[in-house]
Amino acid sequence: MRNFELEKFFAEWEFKAKYHMTASDLESWTVKEILELDGSAESDLDNMWLGYTEVRGGPEVRQAIAETYDTLSADDILCFCGANEGIYATMRGLLQKGDHAIVVVPNYQSHETVPLEICQVTGVVLHEENDWRIDMDEVRAAIRPNTKLMVMNFPNNPTGAVMPKEDLDTLIAILREHGIYLFSDEVFRLMELDEADRMPQIADIYEKGISLNVMSKAYGLPGLRVGWIASKDAEALQLIEDYKHYLSMCNSAPSEFITTVALQNREPILHRNRELTRTNLAQLDTFLADYPELFSWVRPKGSCIGFVRYSGEEGVESFCKTLLVDHGILFLPASLYQSELLHFNAQHFRIGFGRGQVFKDGMVALRQAIESR
Ligand SMILES: Cc1ncc(COP(=O)(O)O)c(C=O)c1O
Known part of the structure; x- marks a missing residue:
């Protein structure tokens, strides 16, 4: 690889x-600082049972995550060990040899390297001279009959660019017409300098949208290693979950607990x-x-x-x-x-x-x- x-x-x-x-x-x-946000959290953590957790994430943590979306429930959430595992499992779960994917460049490297191990991939570039925007004609031109998935990341690593609303609307219309999944890495969401630039979460607005998020960035808690994907497409979630059994299988129980406290007091x-x-x-x-x-x-x-x-x-x-x-x-x-x-x-x-x-x-x-x- x-x-x-x-x-x-x-x-x-x-x-x-x-x-x-x-x-x-x-x-x-620190753990102490997070637990202090909730009066009973410290003793709950002390008395925690260190057994396995549920494959998708426990009901409490998935509920707390679901509440960060406008239209999702705990059933639409699948937790991972960080965002990185979510990227890997999604690509492996959804893409097959014979498929085609479109990936925005520059990117967080696994957005392109994992698909490249599986199938054909086309890049669409962020144009620096145009505020790091994608050219929607280039997206249209990249689509093939076998295009299954597009991968994007806004706010973007490494440019910090966000996608303007009119571009997002156009992009979803294009992908919807062709039935293409949109994997949207949203790990930097909530870190917009101007709230007016905040994009909606794809899983809320597109039926084939898969949102990726994590505790690492906006919350500053990467050591928890709790990430998740969110989607209303139950079939896609199941395919991705099937891959997780070969990876972390489930999250760490203390991390799920601290994640729940942090999200409830975010x-x-x-x-x-x-x-x-x-x-x-x-x-x-x-x-x-x-x-x-x-x-x-x-x-x-x-x-x-x-x-x-x-x-x-x-x-x-x-x-x-x-x-x-x-x-x-x-x-x-x-x-x-x-x-x-x-x-x-x-x-x-x-x-x-x-x-x-x-x-x-x-x-x-x-x-x-x-x-x-
Ligand atoms: C865009 C993007 N996606 C995913 C990740 C992975 O996040 P994590 O380290 O929490 O798994 C990173 C990490 O830097 C990132 O920048």
């Missing part, structure tokens, strides 16, 4: 680099996280404006990451390597977003602005590194 280069890079550097400046998750919380968690993102982004705006000859970007509208274009002479790969090796500053260079599907000529790096003290310290180190060039 193709390597998941982006995650391999993180496996090597994430815990080694002094300043993790490319994280796509928000500053995390407002203070989201509030703190949004404030942090806004403060950090303001600092980043100032920094980028100080070096216009080196940096430019289409400012992200959602998530806590952005794709910054680097115009220095040595090129982005060398820039990122020097920062990492000489200064301990970790960015994701464009090479980790290369696609097999189409040529994507990026001179960008991904920066993350969702963390607390490490982001502040990293910005100081970054400025020093730039000044000392």
Whole structure:
């Protein structure tokens, strides 16, 4: 199987680099902080029975998840170990040899590598010059008689772009006409800088829509490893569940419990996280404006990451390597977003602005590194 280069890079550097400046998750919380949001949670956790949990996720956690959608019930939810397992199981469960998939580029790598192991895949690109929007004519042109699934991710990793409402309406109309599943990776939803940019969740508005979400990003709780897919298409859910028996089989019971507490008390968690993102982004705006000859970007509208274009002479790969090796500053260079599907000529790096003290310290180190060039 193709390597998941982006995650391999993180496996090597994430815990080694002094300043993790490319994280796509928000500053995390302690177990104690989450349990304090609910008066009886601590003793409930202490007395928890550590048996297996239900394959789809326990009724309480699925109910709490369902309540984050407008029209779904607990029966429409299938939990996974993180979002990553949800991506893998969905592609394996729904796609077969002989099918065709369409994938948005650039992407979180498994969106294209897992389908590529199974069937033919066509990429449709996000156009930087057009606010990282997809061209709907390119989607129409990519569709084949055997197209079964399209994969997209908004707010987008790595650009932080969101899809405007008129594009979403057009896209769903196109896919509906051809009976194509839309797998929508929504892990950065609720992290929009302006609530007006928030997209609806696909599972709420499209009968063949499959929404992916997780506790890792907007809630800042990646260590729980609780993700899920949501869909009104019961047949699709069953096919995907069938795959899960070969993977994690079920979630960890304490994680399900803490997830339930966090979702039932999510407002203070989201509030703190949004404030942090806004403060950090303001600092980043100032920094980028100080070096216009080196940096430019289409400012992200959602998530806590952005794709910054680097115009220095040595090129982005060398820039990122020097920062990492000489200064301990970790960015994701464009090479980790290369696609097999189409040529994507990026001179960008991904920066993350969702963390607390490490982001502040990293910005100081970054400025020093730039000044000392
Ligand atoms: C777009 C996207 N989808 C899915 C994932 C996987 O999330 P998790 O690590 O919680 O499984 C990530 C992680 O960075 C991501 O950026």
